[in-house]
Amino acid sequence: LTQPPLRGTGHPELTACNSPLQVTEERGSHFLKQRAVAAVTDTLSSAEKPRAHLTVKKQDLASTVGSHLPILQWEDKRGLAFTKNNLSYSSNALVIPVSGDYYVYAQVTFRGPIESSTKPNSVTEIITKVTDSYPEPTQLLTGTKTLSENSNGWFQPIYLGAVVSLEVGDKLMVNVSDIKLVDYTKEHKTFFGAFLL
Numbered sequence: 001l002t003q004p005p006l007r008g009t010g011h012p013e014l015t016a017c018n019s020p021l022q023v024t025e026e027r028g029s030h031f032l033k034q035r036a037v038a039a040v041t042d043t044l045s046s047a048e049k050p051r052a053h054l055t056v057k058k059q060d061l062a063s064t065v066g067s068h069l070p071i072l073q074w075e076d077k078r079g080l081a082f083t084k085n086n087l088s089y090s091s092n093a094l095v096i097p098v099s100g101d102y103y104v105y106a107q108v109t110f111r112g113p114i115e116s117s118t119k120p121n122s123v124t125e126i127i128t129k130v131t132d133s134y135p136e137p138t139q140l141l142t143g144t145k146t147l148s149e150n151s152n153g154w155f156q157p158i159y160l161g162a163v164v165s166l167e168v169g170d171k172l173m174v175n176v177s178d179i180k181l182v183d184y185t186k187e188h189k190t191f192f193g194a195f196l197l
Contacts (some may be wrong), residue, residue: 050087050097051195055080055187059179068137069126069175072108072182072192079187087194093130093171094194101197104140105161106174109189110181112147112154122146124177125158127192131170140164140172155183163197 054074061070075081076089083089086097096102110123127141143158166172174192176182183189 048085049196050085051193052076052083052087052089052094053081053193054083054089054094054191056182056184056190058184059182061179069124069177070179072174072176072179072190074192075187080191081187087196091171093173094192096166096168096170096172096194098196099167100165101163102166102194103161103197104164104166104172104194105159106141106192107157107159107190108174108176109155109157109183110176110178111156111183112181120147120178120181122177123156123158123181125160126175127160128173128175129164129166129170130173131167137173144177157189 054076055078057073057075059070059073071092073092074089076083083094088095088097104127106125106127108125122144124142124144126139126143128137129140130137141160141162143160145156145158147154147156172194
């Protein structure tokens with residue numbers, strides 16, 4: 001009951017197309033092409049997505065909020081630092097311009113003196129979110145490292161990074177256990193950033 005394909009035309013596109021399977025395959029192929037175009041479009045528009053990379057600067061030691069851990073201050077314009085496409089830096093925080101999923105990251109390098117009578121047992125870094133709708137800061141990511149008993153001059157980097165769903169107006173900041181121990185000598189040692197996926 002099925003018709004054989006037309007023969008002798010020399011044009012494959014003139015072949016009869018009565019098979020439901022063939023029609024389904026053609027629709028599937030068209031769908032894949034549409035998805036490929038969408039993926040390319042997304043890649044092209046990624047240049048317009050909000051993103052920022054902040055670098056360390058010398059700290060004002062009075063930067064605390066109530067009983068919370070000290071908040072790090074950042075450079076947002078010079079050297080490797082930048083903010084783009086409305087992801088802004090204000091009052092020690094990145095301010096989210098568009099709701100969506102963001103990759104948020106921070107590295108803090110702590111350093112200690114060769115001789116210190118008050119050496120801490122551990123150091124902590126926290127990426128915190130503050131929203132207008134909820135008064136208390138929310139801890140998004142936390143990292144703590146224990147310091148060795150016998151290390152004198154020491155360096156201890158802590159890197160945090162994760163995909164986080166954020167809303168317009170959310171503020172991101174980095175808290176540390178002891179702001180005096182943050183290494184602010186090199187911009188590639190201590191940094192903070194986010195970008196929309």
